[in-house]
Amino acid sequence: MRYISILLSALGLALAACGGARGGKPSSEAAGSPAAEPEPVQPVLYRHRVVAEYPHPADNYTQGLVYFDGLLWEGTGQWGASRLMTIDIDGSGRTETLASLPPSEFGEGIAIAADTIYQLTWTTGIAHLYDLRGRLQRSVEYSGEGWGITSDGERLFTSDGTSTLLQVDPVTFRPLRGVTVTLQGRPLENINELEWIGGRIWANVYLTTSIVMINPETGVVEGVLELDDLLGRIDIDSRTDVLNGIAYDAARDRILVTGKNWNKIFEIEIFE
Numbered sequence: 001m002r003y004i005s006i007l008l009s010a011l012g013l014a015l016a017a018c019g020g021a022r023g024g025k026p027s028s029e030a031a032g033s034p035a036a037e038p039e040p041v042q043p044v045l046y047r048h049r050v051v052a053e054y055p056h057p058a059d060n061y062t063q064g065l066v067y068f069d070g071l072l073w074e075g076t077g078q079w080g081a082s083r084l085m086t087i088d089i090d091g092s093g094r095t096e097t098l099a100s101l102p103p104s105e106f107g108e109g110i111a112i113a114a115d116t117i118y119q120l121t122w123t124t125g126i127a128h129l130y131d132l133r134g135r136l137q138r139s140v141e142y143s144g145e146g147w148g149i150t151s152d153g154e155r156l157f158t159s160d161g162t163s164t165l166l167q168v169d170p171v172t173f174r175p176l177r178g179v180t181v182t183l184q185g186r187p188l189e190n191i192n193e194l195e196w197i198g199g200r201i202w203a204n205v206y207l208t209t210s211i212v213m214i215n216p217e218t219g220v221v222e223g224v225l226e227l228d229d230l231l232g233r234i235d236i237d238s239r240t241d242v243l244n245g246i247a248y249d250a251a252r253d254r255i256l257v258t259g260k261n262w263n264k265i266f267e268i269e270i271f272e
Contacts, residue, residue, distance in 0.1 A: 040182075040184040040185030040186075041184070041185075041220050041221075041222065042184065043183065043184070043212070043213070043221050043222055043223050043224045044222065044223045044224070044272060045223075045224055045226075045272075046213075046223055046224065046225045046270045046271065046272060047270065047271055047272070048225060048227065048268045048269060048270045048271070049268065049269050049271075050230075050233070050266050050267070050268055051267050051268065051269055052266070052267040053233070053264050053265070053266055053267070054087075054089040054093075054256075054264065054265040054266075054267070055089075055093055055263070055264065055265070056087070056258050056262055056263055056264050056265045057087075057095060057263075058235070058237075058239065058240075058261050058262065058263040059081075059239075059261070060074060060076045060085075060260075060261065061076050061077045061078045061081070061241070061260045061261055062074060062075075062076060062077075062193075062244050062245040062258055062259060062260050062261075062262070063075045063076055063077040063082075063107055063108045063109055063110070063193065063244065063245075063260075064107075064108065064109035064110035064111070064119070064120075064148065064149065064193055064245070065110075065193070065195070065245040065246060065247035065256065065258065066110055066111060066112050066117075066195075066247055067247040067248060067249040067254070067256060068112050069132070070088075070090065071086040071087065071088055071089075072086065072087040072088075072089050072247060072256065072265070073085070073086050073110060073112070073117070073247075074086070074087060074110070074245070075107050075108065075109060075110035075119050075120075076107055077106050077107045077108060077122070077260075078106065078107075079103060079104075079105075079106055080103040082100070082101040082105060082106055082107030082121075083097050083098075083099065083100050083101065083107065084097070084098045084099040084107075084110065084117070084119055084128075084130065084134055085097045085098060086098065086134075087265075089256075089265060098130070098133070098134025098135075099119075099128070099130060099134055099135075099136060101119075101121070101128070104124065105121045105122075105124050105126065106121060106122040106123065106124075107119060107120075107121060107122075108120035108121055108122050108146045108147055108148070108149075109146070109147060109148040109149040109150075109158075109159075109192075109193055109194060110149065111149040111150050111151045111156065111194075112132075112151065113151035113153060113154065113155075113156060113170055114153075114154075114170075115131065115132055116129050116130070116131070116132075116137070116170070117129070117130040117131070117132065117134065118130075118149055118151075118156065118170075120146030120147070120148075120149050120158065121146055122145055122146055122147075123145055125141050125142050125143060125144070125146070126139050126140070126141055126142075127139065127140045127141075127142060127146065127173055140171075140172065140173045141173070142168070142173040144160050145160045145161055146158065146160065147159045147160050147161045147191070147192050147193070147206075148191065148192050148193040148194035148203065148204075149194060150194035150195050150196045150201060151170075151196060152196045152199075152216075153196075154170075155167055155170075156168050156169075156170045157194060157196075157201060157216060158194075159191040159192060159194055159203065161189075161190060161191070161192065161206065162189055162190075162191070163180050163181045163182070163187035163188050163189050163191060163219075164178050164179070164180060164181070164191075165178065165179050165180075165181055165191065165201065165214065165216070165219060166178045167216075179216070179217070179218060179219030180219050181203075181212070181214055181219045181220075181221065182219055182220055182221065183212065183221040183224075184221075188205065188212065188221060190205050190206040190207060190208075191203045191205065191206075191212075191214075192204040192205065192206040192244060193244050193245055193246060194246075195246035195247060195248055196248070197213075197246075197248045197255070199216075200213045200214060200215060200216065200222065200223075201213075201214045201216050202214075202246050202248075203246075204243060204244050204245070204246065206242065206244070207242055208242075208243070209226060209227050209228040209230070209231070209242075209243050210224060210225065210226050210227070211224070211225040211227065211243075211246065211257070212224055212225075213225070225270060227243055227257065227268075230243065230257070230259070230266055233264060233266070234259070234262045234263055234264050235263050239261040240259075240260075240261050240262065241259060241260035241261050242259055242260055243257070243258075243259045244258075244259055244260050245257060245258040245259065245260075245265075254267050255267065255268050255269070255270065256268075
């Protein structure tokens with residue numbers, strides 16, 4: 001329960017005592033009595049080991065990561081420094097900037113679905129759509145802030161920094177449905193960068209060192225992974241910011257994570 005308590009405390013939420021959460025309210029089967037509330041789902045607490053480290057440009061304010069076609073694709077943020085780029089983490093380590101956003105746009109999460117790369121922006125309500133060479137094809141407007149985005153290969157899911165996950169139309173970005181992300185029955189705010197792994201949406205929780213694993217149909221957090229030890233493995237300077245960035249290499253079943261202005265990318269394995 002320690003990791004869940006830390007996560008909820010960091011977000012300013014009260015955590016019910018374990019006994020209360022498990023026990024629930026006294027039940028009554030008397031006629032006319034209200035139905036008992038369902039017991040909150042207790043997420044699995046995962047542990048991890050670092051199996052490899054890769055160089056990462058410390059200038060990159062990481063907003064989104066995707067592993068695709070043998071390369072790590074990254075979307076970065078900051079006014080005047082937001083880009084779409086690739087990193088050859090398995091070979092030369094070479095980085096290549098494919099697109100630079102206007103100074104008026106702050107880049108956010110990225111995702112790849114079918115033959116399109118999507119890149120969100122924070123407050124300007126614009127999503128940029130690129131081909132698989134990183135060439136801009138068109139831009140689409142949407143309402144609200146853009147934070148994270150991911151895809152199961154067909155559907156697109158986005159976050160906006162609240163507890164809401166939206167499924168949006170991949171062509172128009174019109175919202176199709178939404179769910180509230182909940183941890184032990186309570187809304188979980190600050191859902192940030194997203195990645196689809198094994199039928200669930202993994203999400204960084206902004207301002208924490210936690211990743212949550214979300215059921216995309218219900219919004220329920222089914223797993224929690226704490227990565228606070230990674231801060232001790234990077235070179236920390238005045239630019240170093242929070243954990244952010246999850247990528248999945250399905251061909252090799254690799255999970256890759258990094259942070260904003262971190263100088264390393266970590267390959268991790270998880271276990272209960």
